[in-house]
Amino acid sequence: MLRHRWFGSLVNRAVALVIGGILLSALLVTVAGSLLSRAELQQQAQSQVQTIAALVAEELDDKLALRLEALNHVAQSLTMSDQVLKTRARVLVRRQTALQHLFDGIYLVDENGRVVAEHPEAFRQTGLSVRDREYFQRVSSMLTPVISEPYRSNYQNKPAVMIAAPIFDHRQRFIGMIGGAILLEGDNFLKQFIGLRIGETGRLSLATRSGIVVADERDGRIMSPVRVANPVLQDAMGGFEGTLETRAADGERTILSVQQMSQVPWFVAASWPAREALAPITRTLDAFVWTLLGVILLIAPLALWRFSRLMAPLTALGEQIRERHLGMRSEPVSVSGGTEIRQVAEIFNTVMDERDEVLGSLAEREAFFRSLTQSAPIGIVQTDVLGRIEFANPAFEAIIGLPAEELTYSYLSKRVHQADRSQAVAGWKMAIRNQSVFRGRLRLETTDPDQVVWGDVMTAAIQTPEKALGTITVVRDISRELEVEEALRDEQQRAETILGVLQEGVLMADITGVIRYANDAACRFLGTEGECLLRNFFELVSIENEEGPLHRDRFLAGEDLDSLYVTLANRLGQSFAIDLTMLHIRRGREDERLVFVLRDDSDRRRQEERLSWEATHDSLTHLLNRRAFNASLIKCLGETSRQDASSVLMLIDLDHFKPVNDVGGHLVGDDLLKRLAELFRESVRQSDTVARLGGDEFGIILPACGLARAEALAERIRSAVEGLRIEHDGRSFGVTASIGLTELTTEDSGPREVISRADEGSYIAKSRGRNAVVVVSSPPAG
Known part of the structure; x- marks a missing residue:
């Protein structure tokens, strides 16, 4: 109640408006400034974190690349027989002074995965087998230098990373590897970079995409899993690189930048707590709030005094208007005060003069209205505020079927059907109260009880500035229209x-x-x-x-x-x-x-698509059939002259497939064919064509592949087929493949000639004992 009474004063409202305007302006300026400053400061912080992460990632890449290149250079210089390598192993390792400065440990391993020499010898790894280590398996299979995933070394179970390079003899046969170990807990370049700080509490960490921490400023984090609760780190393991604002494990908002490394599948994560990065904004806002409070305390009393002086004439004007309304004052109200107050006084005096003129002309207008409605084609009815009919024109008399004498002073609502009467009365009352127009479709009662007349009724209030005088209602007969x-x-x-x-x-x-x-x-x-x-x-x-x-x-x-x-x-x-x-x-x-x-x-x-697919595919393996294969081969032959590398046709003839059907049954044979089809699909590129040509014979078209790559692919397929086994009723079933390869040339007249050459290769492979790849050269150009 006190609040409503206080706001009842215009002076108090004006003062509140001024204070509110100041607060709103200050709030808008504060919010806009805060947002702009925060955005700018956040952008600078993100740029700083991203720059540090990028520099660290680049420098780590350079350090790893240097060690990988040095190790590979030494491996290339060790070209000798495996026997000489094992005999001189210790001497060779001791001579690698440069590597000793780059790595915490150097190891020479033979082709069987056994350590034959090491430095320093205090590690006591000589004679141990590393055959099961991931880095040895990758080097021996890929025959290229590798950087391993973090692992627990045999030396005191310490975490380490191995950089290894293959060693070949004079015939390029793999005879062993040389590896350099970097201890993750050692005093090396990893610890130097991760020890960098961002601000006071920002830090750096290094992890692999497989989810293992390589290095971290906090103790005890090496070789532990990455905290995947952070979605940014989870995305980083999938290859994400960028800078975002996220939440740390403890819920604190943090600016986190992720930079992927190019030498290894690792990433550098640099984080800086947002509260520290954006601390200047908080201090600025505190100072602004105290300044704003002081301004309000100074402005509020001054505004209250000034508005009280300005509104004093308005109070006097209100008293004069009340006296004029009660008849206690006959002369016009005096005009004084500000422009707006003087304008209100002049308008009030003018309105009072015009009211007298309006009342004088009201009788004339009513007479004119009655004469006008007499000839109107629609019913017109005038009522008083109680709803009693004061006037009805002839058209309304014709609709109801009663003369004007019987209608006058009767209630208009009585002429509305009982079912619609309550709706009509409520609508008319609302029209008078709200000074609006009521419109509706109502049933009207006539002199014939069996006849129903529908009327489109519109009612408006007759108003004067002081009060409502009644209503005017227009009625149109719409019975025929409704039918x-x-x-x-x-x-x-x-x-x-x-x-x-x-x-x-x-x-x-x-x-x-x-x-x-x-x-x-x-x-x-x-x-x-x-x-x-x-x-x-x-x-x-x-x-x-x-x-x-x-x-x-x-x-x-x-x-x-x-x-x-x-x-x-x-x-x-x-x-x-x-x-x-x-x-x-x-x-x-x-x-x-x-x-x-x-x-x-x-x-x-x-249905058309299904029939088209069935016409071009083998129903068992879902590979292309011979018909579609021939069409693809013809198309590839037509494009041979426009290709930089030669296209190759590969025919695969399975060995010993009939015993699988005879012993294991046709269901086992069908299962084997479907698995082989899946193997062939997964082994080739998406642009290559794989087809089942019939029985146990398959064909593969390799566009623009080149014979050397095709031969290597054929060897992988042959090896994979040989390793595929199916277990059934306690027995193991499998086949091998005789594979024929040939290039497609512009001299080939058609697919039959190319298929014959590749088929010849598969027959030669079978004659050599099966399970082999044979390349049949294309005939020389005529």
Whole structure:
């Protein structure tokens, strides 16, 4: 109550408005400044964190690249026989002074994975086997230098990273490897970089994409799993690189930058707590708040005093107006004070003068109104504020069937049917109270009890500045119109019922594309779920056929369409195969309409696609069949002259497949064929063609592959086929492959010639004992 009384004063409101304006302006300036400053400071902090992370990642890459290159250079200089390598191992390791400065430990390992020499010898690793170590398996299989994942070394179980390079003899045969170990807990370049600080509490860490911490400023984190609760670090293990604001494990907001390394699948993570990075903003806001509080304490009393002086004339004016209204004052109110107060006083004096003139002319206007309504073709009734009829014109008398003498001073509500009376009375009262217009369709009582007259009724209040004088009601007989509307609704309902149960979509649009009617099936095609009306058909969907997109102008200018096969796509991403029919109605006129009938044609097209797929694929392995394979080979032969590298045909003939069928049964044989088909698909590129040519024979087309790469691929496939085994009823079943390779040349006259050469290679492979790859050279150019 006290708050309402205080705000009842304009002076207090004005003071509150001034203080509120100051607060709002200050708030807007503070928020805008804070946001801009925070954004700028955050951008600088992110740039700083990103720069540090990038520099560290680049420097670590350089350090690892230096060690990898040095180790590979030493490995290349150790070209000798395996016996000499083992005999001179210790001498060779002791001579590698440069490597001793780069690594915590140096190891020479033979081809069987056994350490034959080391430095320093205090590590006591000589004679131990590292055959199961990941780095040895990668070096011996890939025959290239590698940087290992972090692992627990045999030396006191300390975490380490191994950089290893293969050693070859004079015949390029793998005879061992030389490796350099970097202890993750040692005093080396990793510890130097990770020890860098960002601000006071920012830190750096190094981890692998497989989720292992390589180095971290905090103790005890090496070789522990990465905390994947942080989504940015989880994305970093998938290859993400960038700078974001995220939350640390303890919930604190942190600026985190991730930089991927190029030498190894590792990443550097640099983090800086946001509270430290954005601390200057907090201090600025505190100072601003105290300054604003001081300004308000100074402005509030000054504004209260000034507004009290300005509003004093308004109080005097209000007292004079009250006296004039009560009749205690006959002369006009005095004009004083500010411009606005003087204007209010002048307007009040003018209104009072005009009121006297209005009352004088009211009687004249009423007489004019009565003469005007006498000849009106619609019923007009005037009532007082209680709803009693004061005047009714002849048209209203004809509608009700009673003369004016019987209608005068009777209640207008009595002329409304009992069922609609309460609605009418409530509407008339609201029209008087709100100075609005009431409109409704009401049943009227006439002298004939068997006749029902429907009237379109509109009632408005008759008002003066002081009070309501009554109402004016206009009544139009619409009984015949309602009968026609009912008949039209029945016809429309029947039509909509028929269209609603149709599976085909039916819609009608004007020439601009605005939908005037659509059944449920059409709305489903448009993706609007029943909200089609008054939306633009050509904006909701795109339609195209074999010739390309079909636009609005094509439908307007073209003839009627019958069974046009098109594809319709809506904004929900749904696509439908449609049999489209389109008709023009009232063509060329302003009210022209387009009627579209949309029939779902998906089943027929899916059937065609299924038949097409079955005609070109093997039903068991789902690979291409011989027919489709020949077509692909012909196409590849036609492109041979335009390719930089030669295309290669590979024919695979399985060895010992018949015993699998005879012993294990055809189900085992079919299972083996399906697994081999999957193996072939996974072994080649997406652009290569894999087919089953019949029985246990397969073909692969390798466009622009080159014979050397194709031969290496064939060896991998042969080895993979040899290693594939199926267990059934306690027995193991498998096959090998005899593979023939040949290049496609411009001299080849057709696919038969190329297939014959590759087939010859597979026969040669079988004659040599099977399980082999044979390359058949193409004949020299004539």
